[in-house]
Amino acid sequence: MFDAWMMDRVLLATWETIYMVAISTFLSYVFGLPLGVILVVSSDGHILENKAVNQVLGSIVNIMRSIPFIIFLILIIPLTRLIVGTYIGTVASIVPLTLAAIPFVARLVETSLKEIEWGLIEAALSMGANSWQIISKVLLPEALPSLTLGVAITTINLVGYSAMAGIVGGGGLGTLAYYYGYQRYENAIMWVTVIILIILVQLVQMLGDSLAAKISNRRR
């Protein structure tokens, strides 16, 4: 039941999960980080105050965040097909994972940046800094410890989402657990998957915590 062949399957599935999660975390920050920055700087009284932009983006983010992931996954199958050519497999899963994570990342980034004292922005303004300089030299570096923790939270969320994607053929540990654990009643596989997921989540959290602490400590 749990032989060398199965071991290979588990390792492959683990690798698929890591691959999916890593790429979608990265891509969700490529889009979510700028989105979060725009949400902050366009807010009332901020450096690029713009009510229209802020409200439109805010609404889109809220709408996307209110759709449960498992429904979202099915809902955007046409889009996934358009981009990847198929909606089954590891690469195809990256599309819904990334899209679902973008609004989440945007809100996390927004929260991190909003914690920065206005006095720092005021000081930069008084030196003649432009908006880009304030974003790149004040907002992001000052929020770095908190942003790092946000990356860990996002990654962990995506590990969970990826398992859900696995159930509809997304590959990775989710698919493995579903096919063998659920459909064939092989409990051992189910447990192995769960343990690997726990280890992955622990590793990511530890890595995030220690990186954030390292950055904060250097400044202390």
Place this chain on the structure above:
Amino acid sequence: MIEVKHLTKIYKTPGQEILALDDVSLQVEDGEIFGIIGLSGAGKSTLIRCINMLEKPTSGKVIINGVEITALEPHELRTARQKIGMIFQHFNLLSSRNVFDNVLFPLEIAGVPKKDAAKRVMELLELVGLADKAKAYPAQLSGGQKQRVGIARALANSPELLLSDEATSALDPQTTRSILGLLKDINKRFNLTILLITHDMNVIKETCDRVAVIAESRIVEVGRVIDIFSNPQTSTSRSFINTVVKRDIPEELLERPEGHAVSGDRRLVSVSFIGKSAGQPLISSMIKKYDVDANILYGNIDRIKDTPFGYLTLELTGPPDQIDEGLLYLKSHGLEVEVLNHV
């Protein structure tokens, strides 16, 4: 020279309007340290923020060395701001940068070449006495050291004007004195105009050449600090001065002490000394010259910026004509004399 002309600022919130500045006009001369004093909520913070347009005035003009700051396009304003340094109550240093990089920050913004910028940062750190802390992070510094970094940072682009927003309000008295000393030193050395706001009359007394007193969004009195101290015109100014120098004489002293019979006249006079006359033994020479006795009831000597300044409350006894002549003698030597009562 900084000219503030008819500046008005109204904050609009749904349902109400708050008048923060009401037709404020001021002139600050080149090379002077000009103080604005007021209680919290009086409008001084809004006023200093209007000078570099961190707050946009509702109406009125700010003109710095002939340039109308209030009329500049955003990119022109950013260039103009590079020549207006600012220091803050809570320092506002970047926690992500060490001391060196914090002072480098305004030079980066101004696009100064790296090599020149690094040299300039070290010069500035020498100036504020923190060259050995270049690699330290703000969190490792004391309040006074943080403000020194703030000052170095504000001076980086060789500003024409330094704005100080309650720069010593978060510091203990000793540290306050050393920071004020540094500001005076910088003012002298570079002939740098400094505009500071504070709620602490000691700051005005120790550093400023001129002062504007602001109350309820308006400027109620402007003048040389010495003049305001020796002759305040408004109750606001008087109450600020009273926080620093005690001028009121206890009631009992104004009455003739019981069983204290004196032949001739008895007068209580208040004498104030400004500048050089504070260093001369004028009272004792008056006593020698005229047939007058002096009893010192109360005395205080202090310093307004670099000028010695003192008060004495004297009880003078003797023949009336001799007292008159003695007082004339004091006046002719530059003392301000005020007769408090005539018994």
